[in-house]
Amino acid sequence: MPSQKHDHGLLVREVRHDLPSDELLCDLSDLFKIFGDTTRIKILYSLFEADLCVCAITELLGASQSAVSHQLKILKDNNLVSSRREGKQMIYSLADDHVRDIIEKGFEHLTEKEGE
Amino acid sequence: MPSQKHDHGLLVREVRHDLPSDELLCDLSDLFKIFGDTTRIKILYSLFEADLCVCAITELLGASQSAVSHQLKILKDNNLVSSRREGKQMIYSLADDHVRDIIEKGFEHLTEKEGE
DNA sequence: TTATCATATGAATAGTTAATCACATGAAAG
């Protein structure tokens, strides 16, 4: 009854059964999408080292203040960073260590190519 | 001598010193970019469970065969999956377990929100 | 209150990208 010619109905049903929900898989790709931008990765990596104000991040990246602010907003909206005000400055910091873990896993993948 | 008004030159220099190279950070965001697409995440997650032919993946995702092939090419070009021919079919499988680790870390981040 | 520093934000633009369509290739069955 399926439209395809060769049969793999059983396998497909089994795999489908073990798959997370569509919604979760979308959330997952949305999460990785956040890390898939050079500016944001640089910001996150910088925040591994220290809490930083917008001005410092801007100087670090050599990007415009506006671009940095826009990306910080995205990171904050997705709860990857948090901010606090100190006088005139806004200090940003990593929201939690999951972020660090995820990025370090990616880093390992890039740097441990010899192991295969 | 810097152009900004308030001073954080020392901190910026320290953080910059600990930062990976621009090239590595770009590679890193490029890697995450791969995971930042629903179709590709679904393909990868499906391959966690079993090696699959293009036709099976297509049926699993409910996407077009062409779309699946395009995304498989991207995954293969980036060494995240490998393929072998079996008669008329191409069987795809995960290239290595780094992929699994990275995605599971992301999964944890999404599902372990209670822990904070 | 006015001026200045620090950051945020809306609109516009340019670049990127994923899906579709049409078709090409490649293997095997007849």
Next chain:
DNA sequence: CTTTCATGTGATTAACTATTCATATGATAA
């Protein structure tokens, strides 16, 4: 060798996204 199944791929298009520019907000100092 022709047909059919299975997959790959170039071109086009529509949607998305990151930056820039201009300006707004918010805090402090004068």
